[in-house]
Amino acid sequence: MAATASPSLLSYQNFNSLCDSVEAFLFDCDGVIWKGDKLIEGVPEALSALRSKGKKLVFVTNNSTKSRKQYAKKFQNLGLEVSEEEIFSSSFAAAMFLKIKISQQTKRVYVIGEEGILEELELAGFTGLGGPEDGKKTVDLKPNCLFEHDKNVGAVVVGLDHYINYYKLQYGTLCIRENPGCLFVATNRDAVGHMTDLQEWPGAGCMVAAICGTTKREPIVVGKPSTFMMDFLLQRFHIKPSKMCMVGDRLDTDILFGQNAGCKTLLVLSGVTSLSELEDPSNHIKPDHYTNKLSDILQFIET
Template identity: 70%
Template structure:
């Protein structure tokens, strides 16, 4: 392959060869896999993946699954892996829903406050498991509002954080809930015991809250533009819902999923492996590959998901993985064709 012959600049990604695939396997102790577009598409397994993962396990490699898709909890993901015939334990799974819960835990988010979730079951389940009280989620997807005079949208004054992830039940009710929980001028939730119902005071107070003491947290599980929610198509990802909330609050969120390396601490604690001896395998440049690079891991892009070879090689692309391969199966196959 012409790109591997040394005529390209060093930053140019290399297609895997039997030799580089083998060398990658040899030099790495833990493989971090993205899921959508790498292991499966929607609920459909990518063919050959179980054997490929098994081959890596038989070489003593640790396998970890790091997914930005917040629709499921770790427990739900473990069930999904099982249903697809993959033996993966809950402890090997790091989802952005889990990341959101861990972020609040790490920040000592007060248990007497509530979390409003724009998202699906996974976020609610992880938050609940971590001991937090939640509102929102799929339940609010059925709620409607009528924009008419004298109607007052009442919100829960004890909400101190909003977590936004992928939400196929997004609606105007939820979006109105958001601005009312802490970002806008008229909102007084940053410090609930100082709430004033008097308009002028609350205006002034909330302006201070937002600009100088933004007590209400705005957490995004991730900002993926799209993802393979089904096998045949890409669908709007959490970047869509996060964009909506950012657009109506004028605030930018704290992102806890990839490419943020927030999860890496939990992963390192569990696996005790240097990041230089880890390889991130994913299908997205701006989340997976960037996450791997941010964390100091080796990186392998697979073309089985949202990124095409022309995307990777496009002059405007600035994110270059160490290597790329068609898919996980090809990577493992290649490494096995190289003699010891």
């Protein structure tokens, strides 16, 4: 359900109207809650204020480098009380997708990505190959050398990988091109993200594009803007999507996800999207509301 009207700047009136109309707020993390390992100013107070109004809080992140468990720990380290059950990460989504799609016999999955994907795969009963273990591997391009890959790999999961290398690219490519029926799953396609507080870095969209470039195949995307995660969220919380508001910093993932799922949407300008990008005529993804940063709601909220 795409919004057609122009997005409105968040105000006392429209925020309270929004707040009254929803039961849950879904939050993206990078660029909304934190940048890298630094909390964005005022976030703890804003989340507390929403909780005190009886709102359910859910965290929906495309960043696959951590598992739900690891995210719960990150929240805790930053002084935020968030439980594992409130977290939906694209690492979890990838594992859940494979649990539904892959036969019980095909349990081996090659990972271009980090620990979070491997941990969620293991919890779901898969054997994860690759990932950090292959981070320092190199290739040998000598004559008569054959690069061997596991013919039983039934899926390749590609996510953000700070240790991307030619070994992993060849391994993933061989599985997708040569193993019959091998699935190509992308956690997400974010071009860039705030991996640190001071600047943006290449996101999973970089690694996913690399594998598209070499396999000439398109992936199944399980993270935002795909609404795959919404099914699990609905199962757990029994709240109608129209009673949810998605809060994010990216138009093409967060806001599109919210719109695709039928939620209300709020863009914050504390991450990768600038006001001029939002207002650019070439942008067709319009949130219901926008504001500079999450803590702006503190001036409107009635406690």
